[in-house]
Amino acid sequence: MKIISLTFLLFCSQGLWAADNSAKPREPSEFYVPEGLAQKIYEDLEHERLAPSKAQFLVGIESTSMSEMFLKSRYFGVDYSENVGNLQSLNIGFSRNLTRWNRFLFDGILQAGYAYKKGLCTVKATNGLELQDDIGLQWIPIRTGIITAYQIPETNWISPEIEAGLGSHWFTQTGNLDGMTQSFWVPTYFWGLRAKLFDQIPTGSSFGGVIVGTRFEEKLGDTQRLRQISYFLTSGFSM
Secondary structure (H helix, E strand, O other): OHHHHHHHHHHHHHHHHHHHHHHOOOOOOOOOOOOOHHHHHHHHHHHHHHOOOOOEEEEEEEEEEEEEEEEEOOOEEEEHHHHOOEEEEEEEEEEEEEEEEOOEEEEEEEEEEEEEEEEEEEEEEOOOOEEEEEEEEEEEEEEEEEEEEEOOOOOOOEEEEEEEEEEEEEEEEEOOOOOOOEEEEEEEEEEEEEEEEOOOOOOOOOEEEEEEEEEEEEEOOOOOEEEEEEEEEEEEEEO
């Protein structure tokens, strides 16, 4: 009889405790995640990733193949596509975001480079003679243009880009023949395909990613002949 009484009392006390707890509002668990928090975090990260980039300082190397390059002065002409072939240059420049539309970013770029090469070249005189001369060629390319980048959804390690713009190339040739030392200015237009890698960097870091690409360029005007294709590797650093 005592056992039955104790069991009945225990059952009643548990029922009262459960009823009392059901009347109280449930406190949030320590690991409870508010509804919509994950989506908000994702949207914030996407907004930060798609935010316009700051101004960047650019430094890179470039290898240029001269498909056609013939510089002609009053006395001589030199076909550098046959005598030189490739030029390797060091480039520096600046880029800055201009505007953004949806997932497309539009950046302005200004870049300059320097290359030098020396060797024995075949020189064509205006009277038809072919001579040999030890020629040094300095090349200073200056380019300005627009870069259009596309931010791939849910991808933060690569961005495909297209560039287009105008160039101003300064060539200075020096040689031993009288009248060989000359300077030339060749205006150009260009377009290219690029890929920007690892530009989503931790906050506070100045590293702005790596750019690899190829560029096609051709002269404007009829004074000189120039057509080239370049392959480049560039790193960006936030300013």
